[in-house]
Amino acid sequence: MEKIYESLKYLSDMELENFKKILQKALWSKGFRLVLRNQDETLERLKLAEVMEQLFDRQSLQVTMDILEEMKRPDLQKKLFDSSSASERQPFEHPERGEHVEKDSSEWTRVEPTITDVDEAPIYSFQSAAGQFECNVSGLRWVCEDKLCFKYQFCSWEGHMERMKTIGYRSAGPLINITVITGKIKEVYLPHWICIDDIPNLLESFSVLHINDSGDVLEKVSEVTATHVRLTDPVFSPLAAVISSIFRVKVTCNVLIYYQPHMPFLKLHVYLILHDPALQQSVHKEESSIGYEMIKKPRPDKYLRMQQGFTLKAAIETAKVQPKKLTLRYDSQDPNFYEVFIENPTRDFDLTLLCADSKKKEAKLHPVWTCEIRRDDHPKSGLVEAAASSGGATCLSSPNSKIFQTPKTRILPELRGEIDP
Template identity: 50%
Template sequence: MASKNLRKALAETLEDLSRDDLRRFCFQLCIKEPWIKTSDLRGRNPIAITDLLVSSFSEVDAVSVAVNILNTIGCKAEAETLVMKERGQFTLHPRGKNHFVDKYQIQLIAEVRNVKPILNELLTKGVIQQESYDKIMALPTSQEKIRELFVGLKAVGVGGKDILYNILEELEPHLIENIHQKNVLRGGSSNVGHLRNVTMEMRDDWIKVEPKVNREDGEDAPTYSLQTEAGNFECCVSGMRWVCKEKVSFKYRFGSWEEHTERLETMQYIPGGPLQDITVIDGKFDEVYLPHWICTDDNPTILSKFAVLHIDTCGDVVEQVSEVTPSHVKLSEPIFSPRGVLMKAGFPVKINCKVLIFKTNKAFLTLHVFLIPRDPALQQTIKELSSGYKMIEKPYPVKSLKMRNHFILTADKDSAEISPESLKLVYESSDPNFFEVFIDSPDSNFQLTLSHESGPVWTCVIRKDDYQNTGEIQVMYDHELARVRSTLVANMSVELINQLLDDLLEDGVLNDGEKDSILQENSTRADRVRCLIDMVKKKGCRATRQIVTHLQRRDPSLSAELGLAFGLPV
């Protein structure tokens, strides 16, 4: 294609993008090519963006870059069309008539057989409603169902067709590939098949900075302070990002959504990110991005559902956002008061989650396992509620999870006791529920699995080193046993000695020969106690813990008299 036509094809492709898709295109362009700044693209129309691309690359390379980014943001039909325009196989037409779903409607009606999973995904993503779903499913044949679906898609526009294409590509990959081969590649080779599989390597150019933490007397929540020079930064704690052209210093505190729950319900919104009270001390921000935990993948229609809650002396105000990325929302004006990201309520939402695991200080292994949104404020609350417990850090779930779904937690240990049986994924800002995992003396690695009715969504291995601080625990048990040794020698009865020998034999701490040697080689009661304690201590942490536990169970009165600590950690 001639240079002039290449430029025209690129410009028309960008002009056909929706406003949200064009913003996402520009954002991804800045990530892929860091030397192109957001300020270079701000306020530019598609023709100006085309000129920037062509002046930065050759015409052919500009098209290649654009196709790559279009695939990355989910505009695969537009990418395909642009490739065909480049090859001269496609007459330039308005976008709507050339969408993959429109072009190959007849073939899709004839060849799609398994309709229900497709409808389930469209219902989940809010493209169709329950009434439409029921109407379509009531039809007798797959052809009639798909035909009725296409009738309904006319009302949702290009965004709904984009989502259907992505679903078809996931659930019917062979069909989509065959359609491309028959209709796109006829008469010559093409890059379309390759381009559909291109994923851009994401580069994060934000400089992460650690805030200074201050907690004043009488304050429930700590204050975080930061100071930076000019540049692009991200707070390691809150996830907030900012761009400044000069030195800036500010502080923030996390707020609670709890006091705003009724107001949000009235306005039909749910929390979508942490609530932060930000105060600028010196300097100014040029751009500010608040973090969110909503999954935006493969669902362009969700981008219009975002908003920001702005709280001032006049009350709560909901503001529209100027830009949404997969992890952040850009503030239209970097003016501060308590602010947080909101998501419109009333349709299914998937969120990015974390699993937090805490080991309690109980005598036997007891874990508290929290499933929560990736909310730093909620993490802070949970850590404070779990103060004194050991946090076991494990990778987070890779896939996003649907709000209000129920999940179960299992362990590959027969002796494991887990309650409750299931947990609903909801946002609880002050008193989040959790799974309690109880395992009596695991003494080995084991696996935890979080599952939905559709299958596992997260697994991790809990290793012995995660729950056994061997050195510290050994010292604690050895110290306790050494402290009461002389008293036990003086007071332990023959009956108690025999009971402990039987218990330790049953546990495998002692064998028959060792038990017999204690009884036969020591003529006095006191010598048997000394020999038993010293032999057990040499066998390590598990043996020491076992004799202490059995002593407490067999003679609680003596244990209490000795001040022998109950509830030593596993």
């Protein structure tokens, strides 16, 4: 990196722009696209050298010399040549892109990660021999030919989504920071949440985004399956599947449900979010900080359309739900939620998520997800706990039952005249 920087600092601003254009052209022919962020003059050259080292490792010296040759700067080319050993000068080649062939799910060995820092951003660690593996937490898949040790964390998309929009891309999967400790990953399959049924040109529509301090690199993918995108001989940094901006694609989602304990009523916070583990961790941390507890339920089994409005209904007479409608959005890292308030939760009930068919002018709402909320899902709230804590009796025979204290003396109407006031 230092050797490349020494060459770049001798370029004028105009020559530097030319250098970046030639690099962009070379990268795209090999399956990459570089998007540098604005930096001051010195920092820009340093960060550009850093990006080249991350992408090409020791081949970065040869790539730099090839570009300097095209720019007709033999002086800098010779300077760089003299400072590098013959062993460092290797031709810049990228492995051949694979065909669009999806492996059967039975070919993957599902493995459990070791999880540390559970209360913050969890770190997932693996040690594996040669083979094809799938993490049973995230669905991340990898292929290795020898012993391997690596770790990863989910990262927030906050601060990155707006930047992606400016270059015509949207997030298509969780942002994952992978660090290889020992060994090498031959292939990595990154999970994505896009329904690919309506996307005609899969390989052209999908890319993998690499994020670093100086800029973003978009890499062409080798393969797109219903659940993953594949990279061969991957370079690791925070990375994720992205898709060129397609209006209102369908995606996999999570419904997160939290309740407020130690209350005589039942209050729920219900979130509809993308199937993004980092966002789920953020919501869980926020809800836990204010004392709410999670009710775990299955997520929707079907794809839901982005920018679609959804309505939540609770099938119990005393339920109040607000707001009336929420829109499923890409860019919300602070997602809104439904608040469900039920004064007397005396029985089980269903929560149902509904949306309208946007292709019809007068569309009726139809259900896309339903779950049953049972009394044992929220054991620390509602009438049962309130009665137990007050020492009184509770009547649960009617939806309108109320908590009452049993009086010490009961006065019957027919004996009223015989009792001394």
